[in-house]
Amino acid sequence: MDALHDNYTVTEDGRALLKKADNDQVETVWDRHQAQQPHCGYCETGLSCRNCIMGPCRVDPFGEGPQQGVCGADADIIVARNLARMIAAGAASHSDHGRDLVEVLLKVAEGKAAGYSIKDPAKLHSVAAEYGLAVDGKDDLTLAGELAHAMQEDYGTRKSSVTLLARAPEKRRAIWEKVGMTPRGIDRETSEAMHRTHMGVDNDWVSILVHAMRNALSDGWGGSMIATEVSDILFGIPQPNKSTANIGVLQDDKVNIVVHGHNPVVSETVVAACNAPELLKQAEENGAGGINLVGVCCTGNELMMRHGLPMAGNHLMTELVLVTGAVEMMIVDYQCIMPSISQTAACYHTKMISTSEKAKFPGMEHHEFTPENAYQKAEGLVKAAVENFSRRNQNRVAIPAVRPQEVVSGLSVEAIIGALGGTPDPLIDAIKAGKIRGAVGVVGCNNPKIKHDYGHRELTSQLIANDILVLDTGCVSVAHAKAGFKTLDALEQAGPGLKEICTALGIPPVLHVGSCVDNVRILVLVSALANTLGCDISDLPVAGSAPEWYSEKAATIGCYFVASGVLTHLGPMPPVTGSMNVVNLLTKGLEDVVGATFAIEPDPQKASRIIIRHIENKRKALGLDSRDV
C-alpha cells in the first residue's frame, strides 16, 4: 500500500494521511479514480454527444463504426461542440463568482451589508475611472453603487465590448477585432455558446471554436477580472506577507476551522469572527488553546494573499485534511468541492457547512450567507466549531508531524510593481539584459491522473533553474509553497541571473499572485509589460502552464491565455483527440490567428524544454540575446 501511495503523491503529508485513510477505512479520490478505470474512450476523445435525445451518439475513432451522429454531426463538430460547452461552463463559474462580489459591492453602497466595507477606496476610484465614471468629489459609497451598476452592465449585452478589455495592448485588441473574438457581454458569450452548440445551430467547427475563445475572453477580461478587482476593493489589495503551508498548519490544541472553495465573500467574514474576543474566550473555556483558521484551495489562496492565513492543502488534499480527525468545522462556498468530503467528514467529528444557495451538498448543514447576514452567520458558525472541539475523538486524531513550510505570499501586481520600485522598468531591464529570460504563469489544479504535485514541482524547478521567473495561482501555488519555492532560500535553486535580481529585490523566484480568478493579475502584468515595450503580448518571452489541470475553469483560463497571445502548456490532454482538425487548430493553427497555441505534454521535464525553447525564441524575435536549447 505504501508503494501505491508513493505513486499517488510526492508530498510527505499526503502520503502520511493516505496511510491513515487506509487505517481508518476512508475512501479517497484516488480509490474512486481507480474504480473508474478504464475511462470511456469515446468521452476521453470527445467523440460522444448527448446534446439531444435523437442520441446519445458516438463516433468511432477507428473508422469502423458510425462516423456521424443521428443528426449528421461528424467528429469535428462533436469535439468542437463539447469543448465549447466545457469552456462555457468554466466562464460561467468564474464570472458568476464575480457577479456575487458585484452584488456585495452594491449592498455595501446601499448600506445593507454590515459585515463588509470598502477597504481600498483608492482602487475603487481607479477602477471607477476606468469605467468612465466621474469620480471627483464623490463619496465612496455613491461611487461603489455606480461602479456596481456599471459592472452589471458588463454582464449584459448592451455594449460592443467588455469595459476592462481596454487594459489589453492596442495591437491585441486589433487582433481580436479582426478575427471576431472581441467579447461583448459576459453572460451573452456564455449563453451564445450554449445556443451555438444546440443541435442544428453552428456546425462549422472552426466558427464554434472561435466563439469559444471569445467566450473565454469574456471571462478573462470580464467576469474574472471583475471578481479580482472587486475583491481588492472590498477586502484590500494583497501586499507581501509571510505565511505557512502544509498539513502541519493544523494545531492539536486549537479549534481548527478550514475554509474551502473560491469566493472570499464568506471566508472574509469568518476571518473577522475568529478574532472576536468573546469567541476566543469561549474557546479557552472549552479547553482549546485558541481558534486556528486555515484555508484549502482558492478560498485559502484568497485569505493567504490578504491575511497571510495558513494553507493546509490543495484540491487533492481536501479529503486528507479531514482525515487528520482534527478539524472541528469545514466551511465551504463553491467550486472544486468534491461531494465526497461530507462522507469523509462523517468518519470523524467534523461539522460540514455549506453557505451558498447555489452549492449544496449531501451531508452538509446549510447556512445561507447573504450580504446582510454574513457576519452574524460567521459568528454563529465559529461558535458551533468551538463547541465541537470537545467532541473530538482523540483516538482518531493524528496530524502528520511535518513542520509548516514558510511562504512569502501577497504578490498582487501592485505589490510586484511596488517591489520593483514603482514601475515595471527594472523587470523589463532584467529581461532585456538576459538575467531573467522570461516569465511563466504556472497555474491550475491537481488531477489524480497525475502524481499529486509532481508536475508542478518538476516543471517549476526546471524553469527557475533556467532563470525564468514563475508566477503562480490556484492549487499550483499550494504545491509550490509546500515545496519551499516561495522563500528566499529557494533562490539557491534559481539560475544565477534570476537569483541576482530576486536577491536585490528581496523576492522569491516563485511569486504567489493569488487564486484562480487572479490569473487575470497575470493578464494585467503582461499587458503592462507589452504596453511599456510598445509591443503585443504575443511578442513577450512569457508562457502559461497548467501541468495538472482538471477543471472546466482551467480549460477556460487556458483559452483566454492563448487568445491573449500567450503559449499555454497543458499537462493532461483535453478531450479533443477524436478530431485531428481540432487538435491541429489548438496546437498549431491558432498561431496564425492569435499568435499563440496550446502545447500539450504530460511529462513536466519535456514540457519545461518546450517552454524554455519558446521563451528563447521570443527573445530572439525581440532582438535580445538568446540561448540554444
Ligand code: CUV
Ligand atoms: Ni480554481 S486550481 S482545483 S482550487 S480550479 Fe479548482 Fe482553485 Fe483548480 Fe484548484
Ligand code: SF4
Ligand atoms: Fe446525436 Fe446530433 Fe443529438 Fe448529438 S446533437 S446527440 S450527435 S443527434
